[in-house]
Amino acid sequence: MKRKQLTAILCVIILIIAAVTVVSATNIIGGKKTDENGKPDTGENDTPNESDTPNENDTPNESDTPDESNKPDTNNTPDENDKPDTNENDTSDGSGKPNDGGSGYKSFSLTSGMSAAQAYEYLDSFLSSKYSILINKQHKVGSDYAPDNLTVPAGCDYQMEQTAAKALTNMLAAARADGYSDLILYSGYRTYASQKNKFETRTQRYLNEGYSQAQAEEKAGEYIAPPGSSEHHTGLAADVCSSKIVSKFGYLDDSFDSTDEYKWLKEHCAEYGFIMRYRKDAEDITGFLYEPWHYRYIGVDHAKACTELSLTYEEYYEMLEKMRDEAKAEAGL
Ligand SMILES: [Zn+2]
Numbered sequence: 001m002k003r004k005q006l007t008a009i010l011c012v013i014i015l016i017i018a019a020v021t022v023v024s025a026t027n028i029i030g031g032k033k034t035d036e037n038g039k040p041d042t043g044e045n046d047t048p049n050e051s052d053t054p055n056e057n058d059t060p061n062e063s064d065t066p067d068e069s070n071k072p073d074t075n076n077t078p079d080e081n082d083k084p085d086t087n088e089n090d091t092s093d094g095s096g097k098p099n100d101g102g103s104g105y106k107s108f109s110l111t112s113g114m115s116a117a118q119a120y121e122y123l124d125s126f127l128s129s130k131y132s133i134l135i136n137k138q139h140k141v142g143s144d145y146a147p148d149n150l151t152v153p154a155g156c157d158y159q160m161e162q163t164a165a166k167a168l169t170n171m172l173a174a175a176r177a178d179g180y181s182d183l184i185l186y187s188g189y190r191t192y193a194s195q196k197n198k199f200e201t202r203t204q205r206y207l208n209e210g211y212s213q214a215q216a217e218e219k220a221g222e223y224i225a226p227p228g229s230s231e232h233h234t235g236l237a238a239d240v241c242s243s244k245i246v247s248k249f250g251y252l253d254d255s256f257d258s259t260d261e262y263k264w265l266k267e268h269c270a271e272y273g274f275i276m277r278y279r280k281d282a283e284d285i286t287g288f289l290y291e292p293w294h295y296r297y298i299g300v301d302h303a304k305a306c307t308e309l310s311l312t313y314e315e316y317y318e319m320l321e322k323m324r325d326e327a328k329a330e331a332g333l
Contacts, residue, residue: 103330105323110305116331123324127317131163131299133234134317137221137287140228143192147235150189158188161235164273164297168238171265171272180261186252186293187239190232199224222289231277231296238274240265241293257292269295270303275313282312 105111111119126132135141152158153165153172160168168185175183190198199217202224206216217226231237241252242261249255256262269276274297280290296313298306306316 103326104319105327108305108319108323109308110301111323111327116327117333120324120327120331120333123320123327126299126302127320127324130161130234131236131297132302132317132320133236134313135229135231135234136314137226137229140226141233142228145192145228145233147189147233150235153185153188156185156188158185159235160185160188160238161297164236164238167272167274167297168240171269171274172240174268174272175261175264178264180264182242182244183240183261183265184243184246185238186241186246187232188237189235190230192227192233195225195230195233196227199226225288231294236297237277238295238297239291239293240295252291252293254290254292262292265295270307271300273297273300273303275303275306277313279312285312285314 103116105114105116105119105123111122114122130147133141147161149162150159151162151165153160153169155169155172156165159165165188172183172185175181199220202220203213203216206219207213211219220226225232232239239252241256242259245253245256245259266276274295276292277294277296278286278288278291280292283289297303298313302316306313309316309319311319
């Protein structure tokens with residue numbers, strides 16, 4: 001019995017020691033948890049943890065997204081400056097070949113998987129096509145320029161080049177399907193003669209107001225493309241606006257950009273191959289005042305790429321030319 005009692009006592013002591021150990025251990029661990037968590041900590045920790053994690057994720061994501069969109073910007077910068085080219089080569093090559101062309105086409109979404117020869121062919125094909133033509137006050141076409149395959153888009157009153165016309169028809173049909181039936185084509189192809197007539201009429205208005213010929217032409221040029229500098233001459237441009245706006249003002253007005261129809265166009269035009277040509281923040285680059293209604297057909301792939309890069313067509317076109325030349329040199333063509 002004594003042994004049994006001793007054994008029992010020993011067992012009790014062992015149990016007590018074990019229990020104390022567990023309790024103290026629990027207190028230490030639990031204490032820390034409680035300190036950090038407490039009851040609210042559980043939630044707070046979760047919340048900060050969750051928010052920390054997403055924050056951490058968001059930051060890189062956010063910086064990734066601009067980075068990706070900046071990449072092509074980097075292409076522009078190097079194209080313009082050459083300095084970033086060296087940087088790009090340093091980063092990508094690390095082989096001390098700073099002047100081997102920059103390989104800008106490799107970081108451009110449309111040519112990223114291509115060899116230099118393929119990229120050259122692809123870019124040159126687009127730049128040689130009628131759909132890529134760059135027209136502005138510095139790049140005019142002559143009075144003898146005439147687009148072929150003009151047609152009137154279904155349900156519209158103006159001519160456009162047939163591929164652009166089909167794209168416009170599809171775009172307006174999609175807008176209608178989404179509930180925006182108010183969008184109408186207000187101008188398409190314009191002849192050189194009609195451009196000249198419009199320009200001279202506007203110039204005369206300023207002459208009548210007392211401006212000199214040069215001043216009057218410059219002022220007219222802010223609103224009316226001088227003959228040969230209008231994209232409408234190509235049949236690839238469309239003035240698309242809400243009939244509500246045109247009814248209200250009697251003309252195409254900037255306030256179109258406050259309508260839901262405009263928001264739809266801005267969001268979807270690239271899916272049909274169009275870009276908004278004359279942005280508010282790029283008047284010094286395009287040479288034309290803001291026109292939220294003027295859309296230019298360049299094809300779906302390039303319209304999407306140009307839009308994603310937030311470039312004017314002047315910048316985009318120059319970037320493609322530089323990349324084509326880089327790819328050509330790199331391919332030894
Ligand atoms: Zn226009």
